[in-house]
Amino acid sequence: METWMRFMSSDGGIAFGRVENGYLHEYEGIDQPVPTGAVLSLRALTPLAPCAPGKVVALWNNFHALAAKLGKAVPAHPLFLIKPAGSVIGPGDAIRRPSSYAGKIAYEGELGIVIGKRCRDASLEEAEAAIFGYTIVNDVTAAELLNENPDFPQWCRAKGFDTFCAIGPAIVSGFDWRAARVVTTLDGTERQNYPLADMVLTPAQQVSMISHDMMLEPGDVIACGTSLGVGSIRDGATVTIAIEGIGQLANTLTAAHAQQPTVVAMAGQE
Amino acid sequence: METWMRFMSSDGGIAFGRVENGYLHEYEGIDQPVPTGAVLSLRALTPLAPCAPGKVVALWNNFHALAAKLGKAVPAHPLFLIKPAGSVIGPGDAIRRPSSYAGKIAYEGELGIVIGKRCRDASLEEAEAAIFGYTIVNDVTAAELLNENPDFPQWCRAKGFDTFCAIGPAIVSGFDWRAARVVTTLDGTERQNYPLADMVLTPAQQVSMISHDMMLEPGDVIACGTSLGVGSIRDGATVTIAIEGIGQLANTLTAAHAQQPTVVAMAGQE
Numbered sequence: 001m002e003t004w005m006r007f008m009s010s011d012g013g014i015a016f017g018r019v020e021n022g023y024l025h026e027y028e029g030i031d032q033p034v035p036t037g038a039v040l041s042l043r044a045l046t047p048l049a050p051c052a053p054g055k056v057v058a059l060w061n062n063f064h065a066l067a068a069k070l071g072k073a074v075p076a077h078p079l080f081l082i083k084p085a086g087s088v089i090g091p092g093d094a095i096r097r098p099s100s101y102a103g104k105i106a107y108e109g110e111l112g113i114v115i116g117k118r119c120r121d122a123s124l125e126e127a128e129a130a131i132f133g134y135t136i137v138n139d140v141t142a143a144e145l146l147n148e149n150p151d152f153p154q155w156c157r158a159k160g161f162d163t164f165c166a167i168g169p170a171i172v173s174g175f176d177w178r179a180a181r182v183v184t185t186l187d188g189t190e191r192q193n194y195p196l197a198d199m200v201l202t203p204a205q206q207v208s209m210i211s212h213d214m215m216l217e218p219g220d221v222i223a224c225g226t227s228l229g230v231g232s233i234r235d236g237a238t239v240t241i242a243i244e245g246i247g248q249l250a251n252t253l254t255a256a257h258a259q260q261p262t263v264v265a266m267a268g269q270e
Numbered sequence: 271m272e273t274w275m276r277f278m279s280s281d282g283g284i285a286f287g288r289v290e291n292g293y294l295h296e297y298e299g300i301d302q303p304v305p306t307g308a309v310l311s312l313r314a315l316t317p318l319a320p321c322a323p324g325k326v327v328a329l330w331n332n333f334h335a336l337a338a339k340l341g342k343a344v345p346a347h348p349l350f351l352i353k354p355a356g357s358v359i360g361p362g363d364a365i366r367r368p369s370s371y372a373g374k375i376a377y378e379g380e381l382g383i384v385i386g387k388r389c390r391d392a393s394l395e396e397a398e399a400a401i402f403g404y405t406i407v408n409d410v411t412a413a414e415l416l417n418e419n420p421d422f423p424q425w426c427r428a429k430g431f432d433t434f435c436a437i438g439p440a441i442v443s444g445f446d447w448r449a450a451r452v453v454t455t456l457d458g459t460e461r462q463n464y465p466l467a468d469m470v471l472t473p474a475q476q477v478s479m480i481s482h483d484m485m486l487e488p489g490d491v492i493a494c495g496t497s498l499g500v501g502s503i504r505d506g507a508t509v510t511i512a513i514e515g516i517g518q519l520a521n522t523l524t525a526a527h528a529q530q531p532t533v534v535a536m537a538g539q540e
Binding site for chain 1: 324325330331342343345349350351352353354355356357368369370390391419421422423424425426427430431432482483484485487
């Protein structure tokens with residue numbers, strides 16, 4: 001089992017690697033990580049999301065307890081939507097209420113699968129080998145938008161707003177997800193506490209099946225779906241999602257008026 | 271009005287730029303294109319999709335004639351799904367039937383908006399300025415998957431398969447979309463012929479509204495939705511979508527058994 005994290009260093013560069021005893025052992029790449037030789041003190045580093053996915057594939061209805069509560073059949077194939085790369089934030093980053101939306105914003109604590117190897121039409125074995133490790137995802141949702149239009153459920157929009165995909169704090173390779181639970185607290189009050197063993201489609205099944213539909217790239221993340229206890233975050237509240245063995249992912253919802261003004265059209269900047 | 275295309279050169283490199291009189295005048299970048307000085311004969315170049323979008327935002331129900339036929343109200347805000355970058359193919363590339371899907375595969379001829387400048391919370395004016403130009407999109411769809419599960423319409427999966435997003439052949443800046451029509455032919459028979467002026471939300475409105483939800487990046491594509499005449503492509507048939515002033519986008523559907531075997535897990539390769 002190894003813990004991998006991604007940081008911004010004081011000079012603005014990005015460093016990725018293995019974390020051990022207060023130090024980052026820097027590596028290049030996620031499909032065949034190669035040590036660079038650099039060892040950096042964590043005190044000089046600011047955590048970012050532990051990877052930069054091209055896409056986040058987010059599952060709906062993948063836990064038996066939730067399916068039972070909703071009165072729905074469990075799926076035979078992953079039922080998913082895509083959250084764009086621009087929605088991703090890391091540990092401690094603010095979830096920003098969109099200026100155009102005043103309704104409920106919900107947290108959804110989930111296990112995240114991080115893809116390590118480019119993967120397509122994978123067997124279960126190949127899928128298992130393609131998984132780099134596991135992380136935590138908050139699949140934040142503008143709940144009242146989902147069914148606002150009776151003709152078209154707006155899954156991508158409701159879950160795709162900028163900052164609506166918190167990932168982190170780390171990726172743990174060799175993590176035993178079957179023994180773990182997801183515990184979500186809202187301003188210190190426990191709201192979710194569910195066993196990952198209650199998953200309908202396992203991570204290897206998800207990766208195998210989704211890879212038969214779409215190429216999965218190194219760094220892509222699959223959010224495994226959530227279970228009971230989803231609720232709203234009031235402006236200013238902090239959601240903390242904990243999976244023992246991975247860590248805690250904490251993010252605070254900021255109200256629209258409390259935010260920094262956004263630069264609307266930035267030509268050529270990166 | 272200028273025509274921009276993207277090519278693979280004989281040495282395997284990628285060249286982007288302005289096309290004029292049989293030559294490519296090469297440029298770097300799409301948000302502030304800078305000429306490199308290179309001028310290449312088109313005879314040495316193979317067309318690719320004219321940009322490499324991080325995401326494709328695809329609209330549903332954005333034409334009055336189609337809304338009327340479906341008996342649905344026209345939307346006040348774009349109703350969209352996200353097609354992943356891995357679904358994108360270019361002019362002449364094969365649309366590949368997924369090995370796991372034997373049902374109807376439909377074509378949808380659409381106008382595509384190519385974003386030129388990073389764009390968020392854009393006014394209509396800022397949105398207009400953020401548009402680099404216009405292209406053609408075939409929003410290919412596994413039609414029978416959409417409502418296969420009664421609890422969850424599978425928009426992202428049905429439209430997100432690898433090769434299910436043909437873009438091209440060119441991006442035309444300064445293109446007057448209001449005067450143009452989309453004409454789709456299937457093996458030479460005309461199947462769609464609709465006026466772009468029948469759009470519900472205009473390109474500037476789409477860019478402005480979507481940019482209030484999600485950051486739009488240079489190279490991202492918004493597919494404006496299709497109108498009447500959507501139908502299935504039988505295996506082996508060629509769909510050609512023409513917009514006068516932009517060009518023709520032609521792609522052939524290949525059957526699963528006729529395809530090259532896919533490499534399932536490619537470690538470290540790019």
